[in-house]
Amino acid sequence: MGTETAEEARGALRTRLGALRELVGLSRTRLEEQVLAEAGRVLEDAAARERLPPVYTTVAIAGATGSGKSTLFNALAGAQLSEIGVRRPTTATAVSCTWEAGRHEVGPDAVLERLNIPARARRRAHVMDAALRGLILLDLPDHDSVDTAHREQVDRLLRLVDGVIWVVDPEKYADAVLHERYLKDFAGHAEVSLIVLNQTDRLPRDAVEAVLDDLRRLLDERGVALGEHGEPGAAVLAVSALTGDGVAELRAQIGELAATRTVAARRVAADVDGVAKRLGPLYVADAAGAPDGLTARAREEFEDRLAAALGARAAGQAAERAWLRRADRACGTPWAQVVRRVAARRAERRGEPPALAARAGDGPPPPPVVSRAGVDQAVRRLAAEAAEGLPEPWGRAVREAAREGAEGLPRELETTLEQHPAPPVPRPRWWSAAASGQAFLLAAQFLGVCWLLAALAGQPVVGRWLPLALLLAGSVGAPLLAWACRAAARGPAAAWGQQEEWRLRRLAADRGHSQVLEPMAAELLRYREVRERFVIAASPSGGAEFPEDGA
Structure with a gap:
């Protein structure tokens, strides 16, 4: 039945129950109440059992009508304490027999009160057996009784007792009700269970072993671990309560259970195991490890994707073009500027949108337009990746957090763009120098033209080649200077466009982080917490082998 001490068993159980309690508390907003009802019941039963004297161990004798469980109860007690007879069902209410734990120990009344055993049905053992000190043995009504109240009483007591002795007889040992409704559900409680084949006096000696083998086969098919070859599990015994064969061995087995004083803790631990097994798919979808969640990728x-929905790249390219237009305006030839202004006025007269008119002239680039469809797609893909591998309730919570954040994200982005408009294009000092150069070259052209006109009018001039040189120098030098400035502006313009793109990316990332990533990260953090609590609750050792995150 195990070698751990009573204090070790209770310590590990307290750790698991604490983790289960935290698990239920963290899960209430994500799981339906009925899903957590069983866990809540186990916690309540465990708390009630913890308040009772640990020196007492309650063991119930359960069986079908006519299996001889009351006769076996009397044989173990050494007296006629429970009514037996041919009238079925004979046992109408549970009867208890208590072996006092000791003169100076607390009494069993609190335990019996919790079991709701009436005072008239409480018995004390007539013969004190030191091996059975602290044992409270119960004779339950028939689990297949025609009286519904009897069956309800059996179900209630089976939920509260520490250990169970399942009594079967040679005729109904394979009864489907017993195996499917009780033994299969109690498969996880094998360590606190004994399976007794009673009335072996009705079988030939060689038939007893055959029935026992078939009984073991049926138990194995229902997943009931058998305590054979030193392994933990339920012991299978053959007795005859009528003749006394095997009763001493059964009494010894019960004495071993009571002596350890760990049966109560192991029973509650088995209840926790059952809850953890049923809740497992809701907390651990992938046994290989924890889901990736919100990875850096x-x-x-x-x-x-959010930057693309915001048009960050297009805005960066527009900012680059705006820089080049400003450079052309500051460093271009005066004649080109005149052409540009005329084109802008014509665009305005044609009624073109302000953005087109501004581009024809030299206005700032239009603000980027937020694509709501792009934002929704970015959020959906992120939620799908983050929820991959999560159990459905938690994956649904992550997707819901993303959806709620996505509802207000486009408006948040638009508001952020309004509050943080694009900065004005700076004016480098070399633009002023280039503009001065263009003014000087324009003056040279003007001087050359005037000089030539004066010469053509017959006015005396100094050298006819000089005005031609001035005109040629101004006419050729201005475009060359504008071309050189345009080439010099490409690098700063690209850097300015990249800076604007990254500015918008940061704005989009900040809004996306606060609106979507943070709520999703909070849900994933809650899931990691409940997963860690679940692993501790599901671990027989209280999670000692999972020091990191329980994954």
Whole structure:
């Protein structure tokens, strides 16, 4: 039945129950109440059992009508304490027999009160057996009784007792009700269970072993671990309560159970195991490890998609073109500027949108337009990646957090763009120098033209080649200077466009982080917490082998 001490068993159980309690508390907003009802019941029963004297062990004798469980109860007690007879069902209410734990120990009344055993049905053992000190043995009504109240009483007591002795007879040992409704559900409680084949006096000696073998086969098919070859599990015994054969061995087995004083803790631990097994799919979807969640790659791809929905790259390219237009205006030839202004006025007269008119002239680039469809797609893909591998309730919570954040994200992005408009294009000092150069070259052209006109009018001039040289120098030098300035502006313009793109990416990333990533990360953190609590609750050792995160 195990070698751990009573204090070790209770210590590990307290750790598991604490983790289960935290698990239930963290899960209430994510799981339906009925899903957590069984866990809540186990916690309540465990707390009630913890308040009772640990020196007492309650063991119930359960069986079908006519299996001889009351006769076996009397044989173990050494007296006629429970009514037996041919009238069925004979046992109408549970009867208890108590072996006092000791003169100075607390009494069993609190335990019997919790079991709701009436005072008239409480008995004390007539013969004190030191091996059975602290044992409270119960004779339950028939689990297949025609009286519904009897069956309900059996179900209630089976939920509260520490150990169970299942009594079967040679005729109904394979009864489907017993195996499917009780033994199969109690498969996880094998360490606190004994399976007794009673009335062996009705079988030939060689038939007893055959029935026992078939009984073991049926138990194995229902997943009941058998305590054979030193392994933990339920012991299978053959007795005859009528003749006394095997009763001493059964009494010894019960004495071993009571002596350890760990049966109560192991029973509650088995209840926790059952709860953890049924809740497992809701907390651990992938046994290989914890889901990836919001990885760095997923975050980066989300920011990229969000920036694309915001038009960050297009805005950066527009900022680059705006820089080049400003450079052309500051460093271009005066004649080109005149042409540009005329084109802008014509665009306005044609009624073109302000953005087109501004581009024809030299206005700032239009603000980027947020694509709501792009934002929704970015959020959906992020939520799908983050929820991959999560159990459905938690995957649904992550997707819901993302959806709620996505509802207000486009408006948040638009508001952020309004509050943080694009900065004005700076004016480098060399633009002023280039503008001065263009003014000087324009003056040279003007002087050359005037000089030539004066010469053509017959006015005396100094050298006819000089005005031609001035005109040629101004006419050729201005476009060359504008071309050189345009080439010099490409690098700063590209850097300015990249800076604007990254500015918008940061704005989009900040809004996406606060609106979507943070709520999703909070849900994933809650899931990691409940997963850690679940692993501790599901671990027989209280999670000692999972020091990190329980994954």
